Amino acid sequence: MKIGTVASVILFAALSAFAQQPPAPAKADSILVLKKDHLLELLSAGKVIRTYKVALGSGGLPPKERQGDARTPEGHYVIDSRNAASQYHKALHISYPNADDRKRAARLGVAPGGDVMIHGLPNGKGLIGAAHRLYDWTLGCVAVTDQEIDEIWTMVPTGTPVEIRP
Numbered sequence: 109m110k111i112g113t114v115a116s117v118i119l120f121a122a123l124s125a126f127a128q129q130p131p132a133p134a135k136a137d138s139i140l141v142l143k144k145d146h147l148l149e150l151l152s153a154g155k156v157i158r159t160y161k162v163a164l165g166s167g168g169l170p171p172k173e174r175q176g177d178a179r180t181p182e183g184h185y186v187i188d189s190r191n192a193a194s195q196y197h198k199a200l201h202i203s204y205p206n207a208d209d210r211k212r213a214a215r216l217g218v219a220p221g222g223d224v225m226i227h228g229l230p231n232g233k234g235l236i237g238a239a240h241r242l243y244d245w246t247l248g249c250v251a252v253t254d255q256e257i258d259e260i261w262t263m264v265p266t267g268t269p270v271e272i273r274p
Contacts, residue, residue, distance in 0.1 A: 134152050134157050134263060135152065135263055135264075135265065136150035136151060136152055136157060136158070136260075136263045136264050136268060137151065137152050137153065137268065137269075138150075138151045138268060138269045138270070138271070139151070139187070139226070139264065139268055139269070139270040139271070140270075140271050140273070141162070141180075141250055141270070141271070141272040141273065142273055143164060143169055143180060143182070143272065143273065143274055144169060144274055146161055146162050146163070146164065146241065147159055147160070147161060147162065148160045148162045148226070148250060148252065148260075150260065150263055150264065157263075158259070158260075158263065160252050160256050160260070161238070161241050161252075162241065162250050162251060162252055163240055163241050163243070163244050163245055163246060163250075163251040164180040164244045164246060164248075164249075164250060164251075165177075165178045165179045165180040165244060165246050165247060165248040165249065166178045166243075166244050166245055166246065166247070167179035167248065168244075169274065171183075171274070172204070172209070172220075172221065172224075172248055173212065173213070173216060173218070174213060174216065174218035174219060174220065174221060175218065175219040175220065175221030175222075176221065177221070177248070178246070178247050178248055179248055180224070180246070180248050180249070180250060180272065181202075181204045181205070181209060181224055181248065181272055182272050182273060182274055183204075183206055183208060183209065183271075183272060184206065184269065184270070184271050185202045185203040185204055185206060185224075185269070185270045185271075185272070186202075186203045186267055186268060186269050186270060187200045187201065187202065187203075187226075187264055187265075187266055187267065187268045187270060188201055188202070188203040188266065188267075189201040189266065190261070190266060191225075192261075194225075194227060195230060195231060196225075196227035196228050196229060196230055196231065196251075196257075197227070197228030197229055197230075197231060197234060197254040197257055197258075198227065198228050198254075198257045198258065198261050199225040199226070199227035199228075199257075200225060200226045200227070200257075200260070200261070200264060201223075201224075201225050202224045202225060202226065202250075202270055202272075203270075204220075204221075204222060204224040205220035205221070205222060221248065223247075223249075224248050224249055224250075225249045225250070226249065226250045226251075226252070226257070226260065226270075227249055227250075227251055227252075227257060228251070228252060228253060228254040228256070228257035228258075229251065229253065229254055234253075234254040237253050238253055240253065250272075
């Protein structure tokens, strides 16, 4: 076999192996949660790159007003921290309450609450999988399956803007 032929075979094998690798997940530059549709969308440059069905707060679809109402907030936030060791399978903390949320709570004379996250299922309950979406069960968070939060975790850096719409 000629040296040129051997090199071509090696190059072809290397390129074939590279082509079979799954593509690296894209990085999201924003997150959109559509409460009424129970969807979370990851966006990059304004285009949806992933969509997930979600469970929301058990307090119904109205926006969060106060601590303990078990509602998911609405507004503009950011992912401000990450917790790989939370009581749920990974959690991305949303910067609720924002200034508007604090003003509304002050007008109502109540505490706005906090600890709103995008997270997986409670630790040890991952086998529930997609069935968790049969009803809204969180205390105001946005919940996905453990496999989905693993993917979201790799695609969403701290500081990513989050918009939660009705």
